[in-house]
Amino acid sequence: MVAQSFEEFIKQLEIDNLDDIHKRFKRITKRLNEAYWDSDSDQEHGYIVGSLGRQTAIKGISDMDMLFVLPKEIKQQYDQHEGNGQSKLLQAVKAEIKKTYPKTIVRGDGQVVVVSFESINYTIEVCPAFYRSDGAFDYPDSNNGGSWKKTDPLPEIDESLKTTEETNNNYRYLCNIIRAWKNHIGFKFGGLLIDTLVYQFLDEYEDHKNATFENYLQVIKDLFYFLKTRNKDQKYWFALGSNQKVYNKKGTFVTKATSAYNKIKDLTEDSENLYDTLQELFGETFPVPDTVSEAKIEKSAFSAFTARQTEEFIERKFPVDIRYSLRIDCEVKQHGFRTHLLRNMFKDHIPLLPNKSLRFFIVENEFDEMASRSEERISYDVYWKVLNRGDEAIRRDCIRGQIVRDRGRHEKIESTNFKGEHYVECYIVHNGTVVARDRIIVPISTNQL
Template sequence: MLKEKFEEFVDGLQVESIEEETKRVKEITKRLNKSFRNLENEEIENSHVVGSLGRDTAIKTFSDVDMLYVLPKELKKQYEEVEGNGQSKLLQKVKKEIKKRYPKTIIRGDGQVVVVSFESINKTVEVCPCFERSDGAFDYPDSNNGGSWKKTDPIPEIDKSIAMIEETDLNYKYACNLVRAWKNNKGFKFGGLLIDTLVYNFFNENDDYKSATFDDYLSLLKDLFYYLKKRNKDQKYWHALGSNQEVYNKDGAFVDKAKHAYEKIEDETEDSEDLYDALQDIFGKSFPVPEDIAEKEAFEKSALFGKKVRQTEEFIEHKFDVDIRYRLKIDCKVKQDGFRDKFLRHILRDNLPLKVNKHLEFFIIENEFDCLSKDAEDSLSYKIYWKVKNRGEEAIRKDCIRGQIVKDTGARKNTESTNFKGEHYVECYIVYRNVCVARDRISVPISTI
């Protein structure tokens, strides 16, 4: 039974079609070939789809297509000699030429790429103009800090990824898919190339899993999360598969998250009563639960409280695609008349009880996407949503589990109160162009002590 559920879940993660995305890449390539090479009707030459799509490790909720466009070599010297920031001017030139093909589409320069936002397909194409080097890698413009050239080498990364997918009979691809689903559910930033590199290293160190079947996936997950949790969270970079380039690790969040995931399933077996709860904690409510188990849980709750339990909880993945790419962190001021305000994260850190009859004011303390939108040439308007979920017997008895996803009113905060005991939580989401690009959760464990 578990084998079928893993297979069903993995199958649901697969990219169904990239026909529309491929069409846009070809249109951009055609326009740039005309602009920079005077080529007519050439839709493929001089461009490469790279990133997770190129490595064939993307999942269906991907929000961007990474492409390289290879410029004529003689242009590099021209932009090196131009007065001012030549890299910025090159990006602006590429932006201007793409704008000729899409005059009504939002197109912006973004430090190292030109971002073309297509509302019709709810995707962006990130165009990285570059120059081919003698070693087969590419130099691309970085307009930050006065401008410079950086090296990228995605072709051997793609080759190694495709080879490992074939060598492992898709197990490498599926493991990369599962890590992305976990990252999106837990809401932390974990770069795609770093994911693929670490999973690649895992398979090279654990040859037995190269021939795994879905019967082995619980064991595979345990060992994969164990491998990730044992990485050094302070390590600044790893060497990418294929290219051996440095892939940077900015905060090491994946290490602590992997530790939690491993502890969730470490002692679980296929016959464990809590196995599916653990898997849904890791991957979200999209991980399928056998019908008899779901019915049993619903019956037990109904029998315990003498009535059918009303389900009001909503899930972000049922409303929007989820592709976590930015950091988000929320906190909460705990207030009570006559007492000094405290921060909830400090209370949780110090293992202090959170008592009833207090006022809670949840707010955002870090929003990486907000910083990006302020620096953008065009406004990157996004929406904020909140979710308050009450848990525990008292919440069920009072028919107050809540869990609805509610749009922020503009205050960028959410006010609540500690009414009754339970292991409650609050989540916040950043949604841009109908994609949840950042999320965070904070526990609200209300005690009667």
């Protein structure tokens, strides 16, 4: 049964708007060809790169990376500009794209021109580039006074497509699954780093290159083991195909993979909690066979208490494409007692008791930091979810779990009422897509009121 679930899950992750993405790519390519090459081609000089180019992206992806190659004379022209020539080049490309999309938000953003299609919750990041003699590209970086940087995405695309073919699609499937895991758990894990590590995994575990879905439970166990045993302090890896450096700032994926492996390592297809664990790792959309769902319903019918199923899921409200880091914490207060931060209480093994006032707030919001550096105002929304777990939550019919929009203060006020491992989750939604999320567990340790 689990083989069929993995196969259905892979189908769920397939991108469903590729035609629209390619249509917009062609329109931008044609506009820039007219402006810089005196051509009406909608394909020449343009490249879809990034995870879409490598064909490892999944449904819900919020942007497309594209390169557009300009004549070498243009680089010479902007090299002779006084001041920041790279910034002026980005502004010139921006002005040309605005001729095709006059009502669309188009802005320069350090190294690319960002075209935001709010009606479809999608952006295209256009990187103007110049051919190099070694086959790679130079592109403008307008930060810190301006400079030229090197990128080499085409060998990465070639190696990704070749490996997908050589592994009977297993390479692409595993890249897809790790993206789904990253989006559900909610942490920053760059697409090129994911693809590079999966590539290295299959190089080390050669037997999995020809795996079938019947083997996928073991394959996923081995993949999480591979990820958890990487060096958390390693600053970079060499990308597949190009050997470009792919940087890893915090090694968060190692910690998350360790947790995932510990949850799944001992499970078999006969484990009672197999599908609960797979949904915990990959989201509630991971398919559960009807026979398993029916058994759970029958079991709950014999329980002493029932509760309304009020929980909502962010994946059913917005596409999820986690690209930024988010961290929340909780201030724990009670009259007459010293205030604590919940994460510090975890470290110090201080129990969380009832009758406490809780203020959940954002500690770190990388998206907000990025937006503040932009030349134009970038807006976003904050949403919160509070879910109660445990027998007492069921007995009181107080599971909650509704997703609510923040009212502008970027905080959530709650209180500790009854025993259970509850949790609070926060989401950053930009242009209709969840781009960052974080969760904090709230373990109330006693039922005394």
